Amino acid sequence: MxxxxxxxxxxxxxxxxxxxxxxxxxxxxxxxVKDYIAEKYNKPGNVYLGxxxxxDRPTTGIVLFSKTSKALPRLNKLFAEKSAxxxxxxxxxxxxxxxxxxxxxxxxxNPKKNKSTAFTKDTDGSKKAILHYKIIKQLDNxxxxxxxxxTGRHHQIRAQLASIGCSIKGDLKYGFDRSNKDASxxxxxxxxxxxxxxxxxxxxxxxxxxxxxxxNACSL
Numbered sequence: 031m032x033x034x035x036x037x038x039x040x041x042x043x044x045x046x047x048x049x050x051x052x053x054x055x056x057x058x059x060x061x062x063v064k065d066y067i068a069e070k071y072n073k074p075g076n077v078y079l080g081x082x083x084x085x086d087r088p089t090t091g092i093v094l095f096s097k098t099s100k101a102l103p104r105l106n107k108l109f110a111e112k113s114a115x116x117x118x119x120x121x122x123x124x125x126x127x128x129x130x131x132x133x134x135x136x137x138x139x140n141p142k143k144n145k146s147t148a149f150t151k152d153t154d155g156s157k158k159a160i161l162h163y164k165i166i167k168q169l170d171n172x173x174x175x176x177x178x179x180x181t182g183r184h185h186q187i188r189a190q191l192a193s194i195g196c197s198i199k200g201d202l203k204y205g206f207d208r209s210n211k212d213a214s215x216x217x218x219x220x221x222x223x224x225x226x227x228x229x230x231x232x233x234x235x236x237x238x239x240x241x242x243x244x245x246n247a248c249s250l
Contacts, residue, residue, distance in 0.1 A: 031066075032092065032235050037101040037228045039063060039079075042237045043093045045214030049084040063095055083109055086185065088200070091118070091219025091237045096227075104227035109182075114224035118177040118187060119166075121216035121244065122196040123206070125173050130164035135193060139184045145203055146185045148193035159183045161190055167248060172199060174248050176220070187217060199244075214240070 033040040043049070043059060051058045064077040080096035082105045096102035108114045135148040136156035149156055160180035167174040175196075177187055185204070191197065192204035198217050200210030210216065223234045239245040 032237060033233065035229075037096065037098045038094060038105070038226070039067070039097055040092060040094050040222070040235050043085055043090055043219075045088050045090050045210075045212050045240070048087050049093055050081055059093060060095065067097070080105070082106060083182075085219055086188070086215075086217075088213060088215040089217045089219065090214060090240050091217075092116070092222045092235055093219070094222065098228075101227045105224075108224050108227065112180070114222060116179060116219060117221045118179070119218045119220045119239070119248065120175045120177060120187060120191065121169075121172045121199040121248070122175060122191060123172055123199060124195050124197075126163065126165065126175070126191075126194055126196050130162070132160065132162050133190045133194065135159050135190050137183045137186060137189055146183065146189040148189045157181075157183055159186050159190060161187060163191075167250065169244070169247055172216075172244065188215070216244070218245075 032042050041063060047059045048056055049059050060079055060081055064079050067073060067077045078099060080102035082094045082096055085091065085093055096105050135150065136152050137146045137148055137159045138153055138156040139146045162178045163175045165173050166176045188198055188201055188204045197205040198215050200206055201215040202209050218239060219237060221236050226233050239248060
């Protein structure tokens with residue numbers, strides 16, 4: 031757990047965890063957090079937990095849940111109005127064209143393949159996607175990018191970076207040449223800042239990086 035109070039709980043998701051249940055039938059992170067709350071507070075019966083946002087299964091980092099029905103619609107509003115600020119870190123092998131830039135694409139999702147394609151102009155069925163990136167560290171064979179999202183589209187970071195020749199390490203679906211050993215991709219939801227939905231105080235959360243030699247080299 032990265033943060034917990036009466037209204038919200040924030041966890042550092044591991045690669046492979048799904049946030050909500052899906053057709054795989056694997057136990058989702060939401061159920062794991064419910065079990066934790068039930069045990070910690072000795073709660074009988076059903077535990078309330080609201081899912082505020084999601085992360086792709088192979089991605090790691092910050093996931094925020096609501097513990098009360100009072101906080102959930104307020105958190106949903108924060109995210110809908112983009113008042114919650116998220117940054118991501120990604121490891122890419124190829125250097126991007128610029129040390130920092132804004133990428134604007136139109137993403138079209140293919141539900142059958144669970145994949146999005148990035149286009150440079152509006153296309154039938156596509157949605158506009160905007161992100162900002164900058165190189166924050168150069169490693170021996172990889173570049174560490176920090177990414178701020180303006181929109182929250184399906185596989186947005188993965189598809190947009192791949193479209194400029196910067197597939198994320200381990201992301202076979204978007205063009206990287208080999209997978210990571212743990213089936214993760216090297217994309218990490220690093221920080222989250224927002225105004226608490228009930229206390230109205232600023233909250234800042236930073237998720238520790240995965241325990242991995244390459245991520246270890248990314249500490250600034």
